[in-house]
Amino acid sequence: MDFTARTAEQIGEALRRTRKARGWTQSDISARTNLRVATISSLENGDAGTKLATVLAVIAALGLAFRLVERGGSFEIEDIF
């Protein structure tokens, strides 16, 4: 449960996977963030126009945090896919 991402699509996917791993619905996240289900959906589907505040709210709701890591230095797991 440790995702590295460079694109909005990857972030969306990571958030969706984490949410499902928690056994939660978008509606659950909505309740915890006061964001509309539609907004969560948009984010999970990789909309890069999403505001940082929205991403942060969802991340917080999922009990996650961002870590900014150096790229190129080490192997990136998602480069396989």
Add this chain to the structure above:
Amino acid sequence: MDFTARTAEQIGEALRRTRKARGWTQSDISARTNLRVATISSLENGDAGTKLATVLAVIAALGLAFRLVERGGSFEIEDIF
């Protein structure tokens, strides 16, 4: 050079520190991203309204990537400050 962040302020600070560590100016980032210097400034100053696309562009320009990490499990360094 490994920042964990939960807020826009922390992300902005991390990006600013990384940029300075690279010896770059906001203008350098601007050239690499086609974003205005003012936009970079706003992001580094912690504006949560910034679009995800903007954050991703700056991160890419700095050679960084996001890592979504589980919170609460382990110790968070920035909780000290």
Add this chain to the structure above:
DNA sequence: TCGCTTATTACGCTATGGCGTAATTTGTTT
């Protein structure tokens, strides 16, 4: 302190995020 570079802020503009609400499509379970 002066002068140059870098960063922040402002004004008018267009594009769009997120809102409320609600319909529709997709998934899941029996």
Add this chain to the structure above:
DNA sequence: AAACAAATTACGCCATAGCGTAATAAGCGA
């Protein structure tokens, strides 16, 4: 297949990000 739950999409509305341009304010070395 039917029925319910979950996710996606749509429409009108308001707020605001990021744009071009430019002025102002910090930083900083000579």
